[in-house]
Structures are given as structure tokens and as C-alpha cells.
Amino acid sequence: MTAWFVIAVPIVIMFFALFMERVEARLRHVAVQEDEVEEFLESARPDEVKALYGHGIGRALELFRLRRFGGRSKNLRSRPRR
Numbered sequence: 001m002t003a004w005f006v007i008a009v010p011i012v013i014m015f016f017a018l019f020m021e022r023v024e025a026r027l028r029h030v031a032v033q034e035d036e037v038e039e040f041l042e043s044a045r046p047d048e049v050k051a052l053y054g055h056g057i058g059r060a061l062e063l064f065r066l067r068r069f070g071g072r073s074k075n076l077r078s079r080p081r082r
Contacts, residue, residue, distance in 0.1 A: 032057060040064050 040048070040061060048067070052060035 032061060
């Protein structure tokens, strides 16, 4: 019984470490970069800060990236006035 335990524990730990390495690699691609957050905090607009407060950092950075890369329409304020 002890022999199986001595053999099984290192193998289980090795497979767990390999699994966690794959999870970490996927998270690196999805995670928010530190320099992006710093840039956002330095130059965020009021609508982006509202998004940060209401929806979290993901939505706020999405709005920030859209503004920064020009993906947003310039006519956001062209709603009909009443």
C-alpha cells in the first residue's frame, strides 16, 4: 500500500502542475495587462469611468480601446434633441 502511495503522489502532483501550466497560459492571453490599466487610469473619460464603476474593468477597457484605436463612431452625440 505504501509503495503505491509513494509512486502515485508524485505522478498526481506532476499532472496537476502540467494542468495548471495550461490554465495559466490561457489566462495570460485573457488577462488585463498592467500597463493598460495604468494608461486607462491616467487618461480615462467620464463614460469610461462610469463603465468601470458599473460593469467592471473589462467593459471600461473595452470602451477605452475603442476610443484609442478609433473604432467608435464620431457621431455619438448626434441624437435628435427634443
